[in-house]
Amino acid sequence: MIEKSYKKDEWQGALAKLAKESRVIAPVNGGTHSVFKTLEEGDVPDFKSSKTRLSPKSVVFPQSERMFEYSLDEESEENGILKEAKKDYAEKFVAGIRPCDARSFKLVQVNFDTPTYKDPWWINNYESTTFIGQACNKACSTCFCTSTGGSPFGEEGLDVVTVDMGDSFLVKSVTDKGEKLLNTIGGGADATDDMKTKVAELEKAAVASVKSEIKTDNLKELKETDLFEADFWKDTFDGCINCGGCTFSCPTCWCFDIQDEVQKKEGDRIRNWDSCMFPLFTKHGMGHNPRDQKFQRIRQRFMHKLKYYPDKYDKGIMCVGCGRCVEVCPANIDIRRVAELMNNYSK
Amino acid sequence: MVNYTDKIRETAKRLLNDGTVDTFIGYRKGSLPFVNNPAIIHNAEEADELVWDSNCALNLCNYLTNRTDKIGVLATGCNSRNIAMHLKENKIKREQLVIVGVPCTGMVDHRAVKGMVDGEILEVTEAGEEITVKGDDFEKTFKTADVLQTNCQTCAHRNPVIFDELVADEVPELDGVNQYADVEAVEAQSDEEKWQNFENIFESCIRCYACRNACPLCYCPTCFVDESKPQWVGKSTDPTDTMTFHFLRAFHMAGRCTDCGACERACPVDIPLRYLTKKLNKDAKDIYDYESGTNVEDKALLDTYKPTDLNDFIR
Amino acid sequence: MMKSTNVYLPYPVKIEEIIVETVDRGLRTFKFTFLNKEDEEAFAFMPGQFAEISVPGYGEIPIGIASSPTEKGFLYFTVQKVGSVTSYLHNMKEGDILGLRGPLGNYYPWEEMKGKNVVIIGGGCAFSTLRSSIVYMLDPANRSDYGDIDVVYGARSMDHLIYKDEIISWTKRDDINMHITVDAFLKNDVKPEWRCSQGFVPSIVEEKIKTGDNTMAIVCGPPVMIKFTRPILQKIGFTDENIILSLENRMKCGVGMCGRCNCGSKLVCHDGPVFTLAELNEMAADL
Numbered sequence: 028m029i030e031k032s033y034k035k036d037e038w039q040g041a042l043a044k045l046a047k048e049s050r051v052i053a054p055v056n057g058g059t060h061s062v063f064k065t066l067e068e069g070d071v072p073d074f075k076s077s078k079t080r081l082s083p084k085s086v087v088f089p090q091s092e093r094m095f096e097y098s099l100d101e102e103s104e105e106n107g108i109l110k111e112a113k114k115d116y117a118e119k120f121v122a123g124i125r126p127c128d129a130r131s132f133k134l135v136q137v138n139f140d141t142p143t144y145k146d147p148w149w150i151n152n153y154e155s156t157t158f159i160g161q162a163c164n165k166a167c168s169t170c171f172c173t174s175t176g177g178s179p180f181g182e183e184g185l186d187v188v189t190v191d192m193g194d195s196f197l198v199k200s201v202t203d204k205g206e207k208l209l210n211t212i213g214g215g216a217d218a219t220d221d222m223k224t225k226v227a228e229l230e231k232a233a234v235a236s237v238k239s240e241i242k243t244d245n246l247k248e249l250k251e252t253d254l255f256e257a258d259f260w261k262d263t264f265d266g267c268i269n270c271g272g273c274t275f276s277c278p279t280c281w282c283f284d285i286q287d288e289v290q291k292k293e294g295d296r297i298r299n300w301d302s303c304m305f306p307l308f309t310k311h312g313m314g315h316n317p318r319d320q321k322f323q324r325i326r327q328r329f330m331h332k333l334k335y336y337p338d339k340y341d342k343g344i345m346c347v348g349c350g351r352c353v354e355v356c357p358a359n360i361d362i363r364r365v366a367e368l369m370n371n372y373s374k
Numbered sequence: 375m376v377n378y379t380d381k382i383r384e385t386a387k388r389l390l391n392d393g394t395v396d397t398f399i400g401y402r403k404g405s406l407p408f409v410n411n412p413a414i415i416h417n418a419e420e421a422d423e424l425v426w427d428s429n430c431a432l433n434l435c436n437y438l439t440n441r442t443d444k445i446g447v448l449a450t451g452c453n454s455r456n457i458a459m460h461l462k463e464n465k466i467k468r469e470q471l472v473i474v475g476v477p478c479t480g481m482v483d484h485r486a487v488k489g490m491v492d493g494e495i496l497e498v499t500e501a502g503e504e505i506t507v508k509g510d511d512f513e514k515t516f517k518t519a520d521v522l523q524t525n526c527q528t529c530a531h532r533n534p535v536i537f538d539e540l541v542a543d544e545v546p547e548l549d550g551v552n553q554y555a556d557v558e559a560v561e562a563q564s565d566e567e568k569w570q571n572f573e574n575i576f577e578s579c580i581r582c583y584a585c586r587n588a589c590p591l592c593y594c595p596t597c598f599v600d601e602s603k604p605q606w607v608g609k610s611t612d613p614t615d616t617m618t619f620h621f622l623r624a625f626h627m628a629g630r631c632t633d634c635g636a637c638e639r640a641c642p643v644d645i646p647l648r649y650l651t652k653k654l655n656k657d658a659k660d661i662y663d664y665e666s667g668t669n670v671e672d673k674a675l676l677d678t679y680k681p682t683d684l685n686d687f688i689r
Numbered sequence: 690m691m692k693s694t695n696v697y698l699p700y701p702v703k704i705e706e707i708i709v710e711t712v713d714r715g716l717r718t719f720k721f722t723f724l725n726k727e728d729e730e731a732f733a734f735m736p737g738q739f740a741e742i743s744v745p746g747y748g749e750i751p752i753g754i755a756s757s758p759t760e761k762g763f764l765y766f767t768v769q770k771v772g773s774v775t776s777y778l779h780n781m782k783e784g785d786i787l788g789l790r791g792p793l794g795n796y797y798p799w800e801e802m803k804g805k806n807v808v809i810i811g812g813g814c815a816f817s818t819l820r821s822s823i824v825y826m827l828d829p830a831n832r833s834d835y836g837d838i839d840v841v842y843g844a845r846s847m848d849h850l851i852y853k854d855e856i857i858s859w860t861k862r863d864d865i866n867m868h869i870t871v872d873a874f875l876k877n878d879v880k881p882e883w884r885c886s887q888g889f890v891p892s893i894v895e896e897k898i899k900t901g902d903n904t905m906a907i908v909c910g911p912p913v914m915i916k917f918t919r920p921i922l923q924k925i926g927f928t929d930e931n932i933i934l935s936l937e938n939r940m941k942c943g944v945g946m947c948g949r950c951n952c953g954s955k956l957v958c959h960d961g962p963v964f965t966l967a968e969l970n971e972m973a974a975d976l
Binding site: 028057058059062077079081090091119146167168218223262265266268269270271272274275277284286297299301307353354355356357358360361363364 | 388404405406409410412413414416423430436437484485488489494495537581582583584586587596600609610611612636639640642643644688
């Protein structure tokens with residue numbers, strides 16, 4: 028395990044050098060908010076803003092991804108035969124990712140990497156990414172990571188952890204991959220005991236700064252069908268406009284759609300993010316839609332995140348407490364309020 | 375406008391209690407600064423949760439579409455124009471509605487305010503004509519009029535154009551305001567600059583359709599972007615598909631949009647969506663001398679033909 | 690051609706034959722053969738499972754496998770024309786190439802059904818996997834594993850019945866009891882060569898099935914048919930564990946990843962589509 032300190036500009040310089048040889052993805056502020064993007068010449072990573080508007084899930088799970096390509100030329104012997112689209116799985120690096128987001132990949136992994144089926148693109152993408160995390164010294168008012176099994180200084184899903192100590196970063200390897208990266212980067216100075224003490228204090232303050240919380244202790248006890256029939260689903264969330272804001276900004280939402288797109292005699296099979304909030308999500312070819320009413324879709328989203336997933340996987344709820352859905356929702360549908368209604372429910 | 379809250383609660387209670395309406399649509403206080411939760415309530419006890427302030431920016435007319443009950447609904451100037459459009463387009467019947475008019479001095483642009491402070495805003499309070507924001511280590515007060523949403527800064531109809539009762543006295547309309555100054559600035563640009571602008575603005579779109587879903591005018595049972603037989607627009611984030619969606623949606627707003635700003639408010643990635651719709655509103659005014667929803671009597675712009683209509687494009 | 694382990698990559702198949710099942714041409718049965726022998730071997734399935742038929746340029750559709758694993762060398766799928774993919778598929782010709790992904794989902798509980806009587810109840814076009822089941826059970830290698838077999842199959846009219854020739858041949862067998870019914874006889878219906886009742890499936894079930902003792906029922910059909918058949922089966926004495934249902938839902942990936950087809954915590958494409966009624970009772974399902 029390597030534990031070093033780097034002066035801030037030395038660390039930025041190391042990342043910039045890395046970005047010349049490999050893909051480095053970090054938060055970049057575009058004006059009103061930050062999003063994760065591949066660093067290009069001149070881009071300054073934003074390690075100050077607490078969370079990006081959209082989660083970094085698109086690094087491993089792009090919003091639109093080519094799966095296959097095919098020819099539709101009747102003269103060709105390849106007509107109609109699907110071929111896997113070429114991908115580049117050279118090692119890439121995500122810097123400045125927060126513990127909640129890093130942890131989210133572990134929650135999503137159980138969906139794409141199962142004993143029966145494996146999603147080649149998600150798995151290859153995830154395994155070829157090194158995650159350089161940044162601990163959160165201070166939580167936002169909408170963060171509730173500690174209620175979901177995470178922590179502002181959590182290391183789950185990270186290969187390297189950095190802590191902002193003011194004028195320098197403490198940089199620690201968490202996995203072998205992380206150690207390999209730090210060896211490659213070199214430089215820095217050995218972390219002193221004072222620094223380690225300071226970091227422990229920062230961690231304590233960070234955890235205390237998480238003011239928002241949800242309780243989920245009762246969810247496992249409640250019967251799935253009882254919670255499903257609860258009255259509060261019917262009209263509490265009428266303000267929802269059924270957009271995809273929550274699902275698209277959420278690091279643990281993974282639903283997708285598969286479509287074929289054709290131009291002249293060539294086609295692609297692509298997948299795009301989809302949302303259970305969209306009315307057409309469950310519409311059958313015959314026209315029947317089991318979730319054609321708004322409250323059914325809202326119920327589905329929260330039952331999935333807070334009941335079906337924890338029951339199925341025993342990894343806690345399908346939420347890392349990042350608070351993005353709360354901030355992004357135009358109608359102020361707040362998952363914290365929903366969790367409270369669900370957890371407090373009794374038949 | 376915060377002093378409207380009591381009157382709104384009282385009105386909602388009265389209308390629900392005496393059975394004039396089955397449903398009342400207003401706002402509850404949000405769990406975050408700058409956002410309120412649209413509330414569709416059915417009994418008078420819930421009326422105590424209703425509030426009004428300069429963050430009631432989502433268009434309540436959106437929740438009226440195709441309802442069959444008797445509804446009391448709050449309506450600012452722009453929202454009331456949307457109600458007028460809904461009546462024209464047969465999305466709701468006049469007899470179903472009790473329109474509770476709200477003379478509006480504008481909604482606060484939360485993005486602008488957030489950009490003017492350093493740190494997370496934890497609390498927003500309004501008093502009189504000022505708005506105060508507080509964070510962990512700062513407190514700043516602004517004149518509400520200085521931090522309004524861009525559409526509210528050039529608002530031509532602050533008072534409701536159609537209503538059954540008002541919650542307060544009418545407010546003076548803005549005068550001397552060039553509604554289309556921003557559009558004129560774009561019109562003066564070269565084609566390359568305009569295209570580059572267009573590309574830049576919609577680059578961050580994530581196709582969440584919050585803009586479309588927040589818009590009261592977007593009520594097609596199957597939106598063109600969801601149509602599959604045939605499929606008009608791709609569903610990926612390919613820039614051409616994304617720009618096509620926004621372009622076509624804006625055209626579907628021509629002569630109907632009331633510039634309420636709900637689309638911009640709803641966008642999770644802060645896209646200035648009125649960039650396109652504003653231009654179409656200006657065209658409707660310049661070419662056809664038409665402003666949407668100012669009354670219930672006239673027909674929608676694209677439903678009418680006059681022999682004097684512009685026809686120099688017919689060669 | 691290399692066999693890929695990519696779960697989304699279809700095996701290439703060729704259309705050998707197209708059989709138009711109904712007079713309105715809305716239902717066709719396709720006979721597919723694999724282009725590669727090793728793909729056919731990899732596609733070992735049991736009745737109840739489905740596959741995603743992949744039409745390049747249009748998309749994929751989840752369709753129950755209508756042929757039985759005892760029928761070697763080909764696969765049958767019966768497809769109704771409802772949308773863009775199925776419309777294009779219906780216009781394809783013998784010899785055309787498309788793709789197939791599968792077998793997917795779980796299958797009817799064949800082990801549990803051994804030694805028991807089997808009642809098969811189907812409605813309308815949802816008879817594909819039931820045909821697969823019947824052919825499987827009637828195969829000489831399997832027939833003695835099961836007791837009495839009763840089949841109640843109903844459709845709107847005689848024209849809407851599928852696999853007509855086979856059904857006629859089964860009515861002539863003595864190792865299976867066929868109870869065919871239609872909602873109504875239409876005036877230009879062909880006079881049946883077999884006895885065909887008139888009535889809805891639930892009432893025919895009530896009339897013809899005497900007991901639920903040591904019997905398992907497989908029910909496959911539109912939600913309304915299941916809704917009215919269920920209480921009758923319970924009245925006859927079937928336990929909820931012995932009533933087997935095959936659910937439908939909109940699907941895309943078919944392998945339990947895209948999240949679309951869930952009924953409660955179960956994914957219909959992966960944990961289903963076969964569920965017992967007892968399991969369904971515990972599921973928080975929008976149906």
